[in-house]
Amino acid sequence: VEALTQLAEQVPWRQDVWLRLGLAALRADADIAHDALERAAAGRDDLAVARRALLTLADRDILAGDHARARRWLDRIPSHPAQPDPELALRRIECALARGETKRIVAEAAALDGLDPEASTFSGLTTLGGRRRLVRAHLARLDPEGRHGGTALSLALGALLLDAPGAAELVAELLADTRDAAAVARAREVLATTGKLETPRFRAAFALAEGRRADARDALMKAADEGDAQAATTLLTLAATWQRVDVLAAVATSHGDLLSEDQHLLLEAHRHVDAGENVAAVQALERIVDPAMLAWADALLESAIGAWRGEGEAPSDWDPLLAELRRAATELDRLDQIAPIEALAVERERPLLVAVLGEFNAGKSTLLNALLGTDVAPTGVMPTTASLHHVAWAPDPFARVMVRGGSDRVVPHAELKTMLTALRRAGETVHQVLIYAPIERLKRIEILDTPGFNAPETTHAEEARRGIERAHVALWLLDATAPLKDSERRVIEQVAAARVPIQVLVNKRDRVGDEGIGDVMTYVASALEQVGIRSLAPPVAFSAQQALAGRLGDDAALQASRWSDVEKILADDIVNRSDLLREGALRRKAVHIAASLEQAAATRALEHDEAARDWEEREARRHQLASTFRNERGALAESIMQRLDAPLDQLWVDARPLEQLTEERQKSQEVRNYLVDRCVARLAPVIVSALVEEAGDDLSRAGVSAVERSVRATIAGAAAAHRSAPFPEGDALRAAVSAAVAAAADEVDAAGTSPPGHATRHRGVRRRLAAFASVFGERGSVVDDPSEDGGGDGDQHDDE
Numbered sequence: 001v002e003a004l005t006q007l008a009e010q011v012p013w014r015q016d017v018w019l020r021l022g023l024a025a026l027r028a029d030a031d032i033a034h035d036a037l038e039r040a041a042a043g044r045d046d047l048a049v050a051r052r053a054l055l056t057l058a059d060r061d062i063l064a065g066d067h068a069r070a071r072r073w074l075d076r077i078p079s080h081p082a083q084p085d086p087e088l089a090l091r092r093i094e095c096a097l098a099r100g101e102t103k104r105i106v107a108e109a110a111a112l113d114g115l116d117p118e119a120s121t122f123s124g125l126t127t128l129g130g131r132r133r134l135v136r137a138h139l140a141r142l143d144p145e146g147r148h149g150g151t152a153l154s155l156a157l158g159a160l161l162l163d164a165p166g167a168a169e170l171v172a173e174l175l176a177d178t179r180d181a182a183a184v185a186r187a188r189e190v191l192a193t194t195g196k197l198e199t200p201r202f203r204a205a206f207a208l209a210e211g212r213r214a215d216a217r218d219a220l221m222k223a224a225d226e227g228d229a230q231a232a233t234t235l236l237t238l239a240a241t242w243q244r245v246d247v248l249a250a251v252a253t254s255h256g257d258l259l260s261e262d263q264h265l266l267l268e269a270h271r272h273v274d275a276g277e278n279v280a281a282v283q284a285l286e287r288i289v290d291p292a293m294l295a296w297a298d299a300l301l302e303s304a305i306g307a308w309r310g311e312g313e314a315p316s317d318w319d320p321l322l323a324e325l326r327r328a329a330t331e332l333d334r335l336d337q338i339a340p341i342e343a344l345a346v347e348r349e350r351p352l353l354v355a356v357l358g359e360f361n362a363g364k365s366t367l368l369n370a371l372l373g374t375d376v377a378p379t380g381v382m383p384t385t386a387s388l389h390h391v392a393w394a395p396d397p398f399a400r401v402m403v404r405g406g407s408d409r410v411v412p413h414a415e416l417k418t419m420l421t422a423l424r425r426a427g428e429t430v431h432q433v434l435i436y437a438p439i440e441r442l443k444r445i446e447i448l449d450t451p452g453f454n455a456p457e458t459t460h461a462e463e464a465r466r467g468i469e470r471a472h473v474a475l476w477l478l479d480a481t482a483p484l485k486d487s488e489r490r491v492i493e494q495v496a497a498a499r500v501p502i503q504v505l506v507n508k509r510d511r512v513g514d515e516g517i518g519d520v521m522t523y524v525a526s527a528l529e530q531v532g533i534r535s536l537a538p539p540v541a542f543s544a545q546q547a548l549a550g551r552l553g554d555d556a557a558l559q560a561s562r563w564s565d566v567e568k569i570l571a572d573d574i575v576n577r578s579d580l581l582r583e584g585a586l587r588r589k590a591v592h593i594a595a596s597l598e599q600a601a602a603t604r605a606l607e608h609d610e611a612a613r614d615w616e617e618r619e620a621r622r623h624q625l626a627s628t629f630r631n632e633r634g635a636l637a638e639s640i641m642q643r644l645d646a647p648l649d650q651l652w653v654d655a656r657p658l659e660q661l662t663e664e665r666q667k668s669q670e671v672r673n674y675l676v677d678r679c680v681a682r683l684a685p686v687i688v689s690a691l692v693e694e695a696g697d698d699l700s701r702a703g704v705s706a707v708e709r710s711v712r713a714t715i716a717g718a719a720a721a722h723r724s725a726p727f728p729e730g731d732a733l734r735a736a737v738s739a740a741v742a743a744a745a746d747e748v749d750a751a752g753t754s755p756p757g758h759a760t761r762h763r764g765v766r767r768r769l770a771a772f773a774s775v776f777g778e779r780g781s782v783v784d785d786p787s788e789d790g791g792g793d794g795d796q797h798d799d800e
């Protein structure tokens with residue numbers, strides 16, 4: 001190394017000397033290796049030497065795991081589709097494999113056939129044959145059906161025997177996954193010849209292959225405790241596969257420095273979960289990005305968020321849950337979702353909201369009036385109710401009519417009907433009606449009267465749907481004279497699909513009488529069963545009209561109305577279960593919000609991916625352009641020379657006045673400066689525009705100014721150094737142009753832009769929301785199927 005260093009300094013233009021120095025330094029592990037190889041690679045005279053130097057530089061980066069930089073060296077090697085370059089292909093495939101780009105690998109695999117397996121790899125210690133075999137092993141693993149010259153395991157074993165770096169890892173991985181006893185036995189024989197059989201990695205791999213998971217873990221734990229880093233690394237992989245925090249913790253104790261940031265995060269999260277600090281746990285888990293850790297992290301995320309869900313039917317711990325949703329909405333800039341989240345926070349303290357739903361003319365508003373005991377809401381055979389009527393408690397009876405684009409009107413109950421008629425006649429749109437009454441029951445449940453579904457006015461159905469969205473429970477009112485027609489079945493199915501609990505009531509019992517009602521109820525029961533809808537309590541038949549008359553004083557009508565059946569259901573199945581029903585509704589609404597936020601997060605993540613791909617493409621084109629400049633420097637310089645005739649003529653014109661000066665003056669610094677300045681002004685723009693033309697779209701604006709800067713500097717340097725004539729011409733100029741192109745190439749290489757910010761944040765939000773939805777989604781509705789609520793989190797059963 002020393003002798004070569006001296007020699008290289010004496011003949012710095014000799015690329016081959018730099019290459020030999022680089023290779024010798026590599027074998028001697030001397031620091032100068034990298035610089036020497038770069039010098040050899042940068043030389044422009046011997047392409048074969050530059051290629052060898054670039055391959056070696058790439059090999060070093062591949063071994064060190066910097067595949068992005070390795071690719072950049074490889075991009076500088078000229079290649080031609082007609083002349084396959086197996087050595088180049090091998091490295092390209094290795095880089096692609098490391099980055100999981102399987103398509104590229106398969107496309108280039110054929111080029112490997114021409115590789116000389118005896119050619120030595122960069123350090124001269126091993127041959128390329130081993131690396132090729134390892135690549136084929138990977139290919140065989142990706143595509144077990146294809147022809148690769150053996151199974152993944154046999155190829156990887158071959159690579160291991162040839163000392164290919166990374167082969168032992170692959171063999172151990174393949175062994176751990178295989179269930180083929182014969183293959184395992186063969187591998188044992190082969191490994192026995194290498195003396196590696198007893199290393200903890202392979203002891204564990206064989207134990208895993210034979211299903212002895214505990215043995216594998218013990219062997220590795222013991223080795224790790226004794227300081228074996230390889231065993232510790234293997235354990236880390238296995239800890240993630242098995243989702244065993246004790247294994248991870250053990251490695252953290254013996255080999256803390258081997259844990260990745262994500263592994264530390266997971267440990268931290270686990271500690272938080274154990275300590276009941278679920279917010280902190282969620283915040284640690286959302287930062288995990290390693291694909292190998294995600295399944296584990298997501299499982300923990302679910303248990304951290306699930307800890308806030310009430311056990312079975314019990315109320316959940318809504319404060320942290322809502323805070324979680326608020327945080328997601330803010331992070332995603334979805335401020336439109338804040339209002340519904342705040343509404344949920346308020347709803348926890350509010351009475352249960354029961355929506356009365358059904359087709360028009362079913363008697364919904366009459367039922368409402370019967371409940372209130374006053375004839376306040378308008379009723380009629382034509383579609384009547386046009387907006388949501390919300391009935392709530394207040395110390396005095398009154399109604400507030402909210403007019404779209406106008407001021408609210410406040411009227412006594414008795415005047416509501418006339419007010420609504422007057423507003424309709426005046427062409428005003430009523431947005432909502434609030435009916436207040438001092439009735440005790442309204443402190444526990446509030447009622448929402450809705451427009452009918454099948455009314456010809458489409459706005460009626462829309463309003464009714466708004467009612468379903470808000471409702472905690474639905475009272476579905478059927479008309480005994482026309483129950484559950486097809487159109488009605490479809491809507492009720494949709495409500496059930498939205499997981500709103502439904503109580504079915506059959507109205508207008510008086511119209512079918514005692515004789516007919518039995519058949520109606522049988523029909524209703526079977527129709528509901530057909531559409532798969534379960535009423536909270538079995539449907540009862542009654543007459544809202546008679547009930548209202550009864551409430552207004554007609555005792556006989558009240559008796560006939562069967563109103564007491566309705567009251568009983570309201571009390572037993574709705575009011576008394578209101579906490580449970582409200583909890584179910586909150587869960588349903590929270591999942592709904594989480595789902596729309598999750599959608600937003602997914603969109604964001606996609607946008608980021610696209611930006612990242614664009615950026616990578618631009619970067620690749622930029623590097624490609626730099627290598628084109630470098631590799632075709634001669635030809636480029638030649639074509640630029642042809643454009644320089646006219647500027648040269650102008651330079652002579654610029655120089656003519658100097659002839660008048662004395663010889664001494666002509667040699668002065670001032671004159672020299674003037675000439676350099678003229679050279680740059682006349683020549684640089686032509687060279688720059690030639691290069692920019694060549695670059696086309698591949699050069700950013702920043703790239704153009706970088707090229708301009710370097711060309712001007714090179715020309716200035718060449719002009720200043722030129723002493724034999726006023727300015728460089730002929731070969732001297734050609735050399736200067738060529739140097740300018742080379743300098744431009746370096747600038748283009750260096751003029752990178754920083755990558756777009758990682759999508760990690762949005763992925764983290766998305767994973768949190770997905771966990772949220774799965775915690776509440778599957779078993780979220782406590783009402784639909786209470787029997788489903790089994791134990792809490794999945795048991796942490798031991799894997800033995």
Ligand SMILES: Nc1nc2c(ncn2[C@@H]2O[C@H](COP(=O)(O)OP(=O)(O)OP(=O)(O)O)[C@@H](O)[C@H]2O)c(=O)[nH]1
Pocket residue numbers: 358359360361362363364365366367378379380381382383384385386450451452453507508509510511542543544545546
């Ligand atoms: N015979 C009989 N008629 C009833 C009963 N309940 C309601 N009606 C009548 O049926 C018609 C419709 O009643 P509404 O209460 O307005 O029906 P709705 O479901 O509110 O109708 P929309 O508001 O249009 O959706 C009115 O003429 C009521 O008087 C009942 O139990 N028996």
Ligand SMILES: [Mg+2]
Pocket residue numbers: 364365366378379384385450451
């Ligand atoms: Mg009505």
